[in-house]
Amino acid sequence: xxxxxxxxxxxxxxxxxxxxxxxxxxxxxxxxxxxxxxxxxxxxxxxxxxxxxxxxxxxxxxxxxxxxxxxxxxxxxxxxxxxxxxxxxxxxxxxxxxxxxxxxxxxxxxxxxxxxxxxxxxx
Numbered sequence: 001x002x003x004x005x006x007x008x009x010x011x012x013x014x015x016x017x018x019x020x021x022x023x024x025x026x027x028x029x030x031x032x033x034x035x036x037x038x039x040x041x042x043x044x045x046x047x048x049x050x051x052x053x054x055x056x057x058x059x060x061x062x063x064x065x066x067x068x069x070x071x072x073x074x075x076x077x078x079x080x081x082x083x084x085x086x087x088x089x090x091x092x093x094x095x096x097x098x099x100x101x102x103x104x105x106x107x108x109x110x111x112x113x114x115x116x117x118x119x120x121x122x123x
Contacts, residue, residue: 002086004045008051011110012109012110013107013108013109013110014107014108014110014115015105015106015107015108015115016105016106016115017103017104017105017106018103018104019100019102019103019104020100020101020102020103021099021100021101022098022099022100022101023101025099027043027046027099027100028042028043030099031043031061031089036061036087036089037061037063037087039067040065040067041063041064041065041066041085042064042065042066042067042069042071043061043062043063044062044063044064044072044076045062045084046059046060046061046062047059047060047061047062047086048096050093056090056091056092056093057091057092057093057096058088059088059089059090059091059096060086060087060088060089061086061087061089062084062085062086063084063085063086063087064076064084
């Protein structure tokens with residue numbers, strides 16, 4: 001079983017990520033244009049992993065059968081056990097990040113309870 005949560009060997013830093021689809025192409029369209037998913041498929045997650053001595057990142061896309069966001073969302077909400085396909089997508093770091101117009105990652109030292117907390121920047 002897989003879990004929708006990022007993890008690495010030691011997990012010294014944990015956090016969140018957020019991204020906006022690119023100006024020129026959305027991630028869903030990119031997958032369809034490359035023939036990686038068909039019209040009856042919808043990407044529900046991207047698993048990105050990179051590490052020391054990697055020539056390129058590991059990019060895995062979690063895919064549901066469905067015609068779009070609303071259809072897949074209804075299936076997820078109606079299902080007890082989630083079952084998806086997963087496919088490997090060959091991309092360099094530059095190709096991956098160029099698919100998004102903005103990409104934000106926040107990593108926090110583990111076990112400090114900082115996620116979602118507000119803070120002030122002091123000088």
